Amino acid sequence: MPIIKSAKKAARxxxxxxxxxxxxxxxxxxxxxxxKAEPTATNMSKAQSExxxxxxxxxxxxxxxxxxxxxxxxxxxxxxxxxxxKAA
Numbered sequence: 001m002p003i004i005k006s007a008k009k010a011a012r013x014x015x016x017x018x019x020x021x022x023x024x025x026x027x028x029x030x031x032x033x034x035x036k037a038e039p040t041a042t043n044m045s046k047a048q049s050e051x052x053x054x055x056x057x058x059x060x061x062x063x064x065x066x067x068x069x070x071x072x073x074x075x076x077x078x079x080x081x082x083x084x085x086k087a088a
Contacts, residue, residue, distance in 0.1 A: 028047075028050045035075070036075065
């Protein structure tokens with residue numbers, strides 16, 4: 001148990017950050033599972049978005065997200081799903 005005030009605060013912060021990181025990882029897994037169960041363009045977009053958020057927050061590395069997004073694209077291609085395009 002920390003004794004010093006700053007160490008107590010650091011412990012509280014670490015606890016909150018760990019909880020946030022675990023939630024983001026759960027969201028990624030849920031999005032991937034949903035896409036795998038029903039490969040649609042919207043599910044693919046949601047899963048890719050979750051990976052991008054994780055990279056932005058420093059939870060996973062950029063190349064890891066890129067590799068995982070490529071596997072999503074591979075699954076989508078096998079299922080015959082066209083990626084959603086932005087209407088411009």
